[in-house]
Amino acid sequence: MFVSTIASILGLGFLLYVLFTLAVYALPVFVAMSVGIYVYDTDVGVLAALVSAFLSGAATLVFGQIAFATIKSVPVRLALGALYALPAGVAGLHTIKGLSEIGGAGETWTLVFGWIGAFVVGGTAWARIASLAGPDETHPG
Numbered sequence: 001m002f003v004s005t006i007a008s009i010l011g012l013g014f015l016l017y018v019l020f021t022l023a024v025y026a027l028p029v030f031v032a033m034s035v036g037i038y039v040y041d042t043d044v045g046v047l048a049a050l051v052s053a054f055l056s057g058a059a060t061l062v063f064g065q066i067a068f069a070t071i072k073s074v075p076v077r078l079a080l081g082a083l084y085a086l087p088a089g090v091a092g093l094h095t096i097k098g099l100s101e102i103g104g105a106g107e108t109w110t111l112v113f114g115w116i117g118a119f120v121v122g123g124t125a126w127a128r129i130a131s132l133a134g135p136d137e138t139h140p141g
Contacts, residue, residue, distance in 0.1 A: 012099070019095055023125040025061065026087035032057025068129060085126040092121025 036053025040046065068080050096117025100110040 015095075015099075019092065019121060020124050023088035023091065023121050024084060024128040026091050026125065027064070027084050028057040028061040030087050031060045064129065081126045081129060084129045085122040088125030089118040089122030093118035095121075 032053040035056040036049045039052045040049035064080060064084060068077060071077060071080070093114045097110055097114030100113040105113065
């Protein structure tokens with residue numbers, strides 16, 4: 001019983017580590033999946049769908065980081081951060097809600113924990129996309 005409890009805690013910790021680490025990639029994965037499914041539905045082939053999905057996801061991540069690093073307008077940076085943080089927040093909501101349901105929490109607490117998870121994971125993704133863009137190089141004076 002003790003070993004299974006420790007294994008469960010370690011497994012949950014690993015899942016949360018993966019969630020927070022990969023949260024910033026929610027938007028590129030969504031774009032890649034959407035493009036890949038669209039290309040596959042046009043009967044071009046599996047290889048073309050995989051290549052187009054990979055390229056579109058990579059382009060979304062790279063162009064987002066470049067845009068976040070080069071554009072200095074605060075409203076535009078807020079919009080870009082929100083664009084990357086919202087899909088991560090949705091993923092966090094569903095992940096924490098699912099883990100709460102497995103744990104046996106009631107429906108109200110499941111939703112409360114899910115929304116807390118959405119804000120925490122979305123905020124983490126926002127901070128990570130900002131850190132991937134590099135430090136702000138404006139010096140006063």
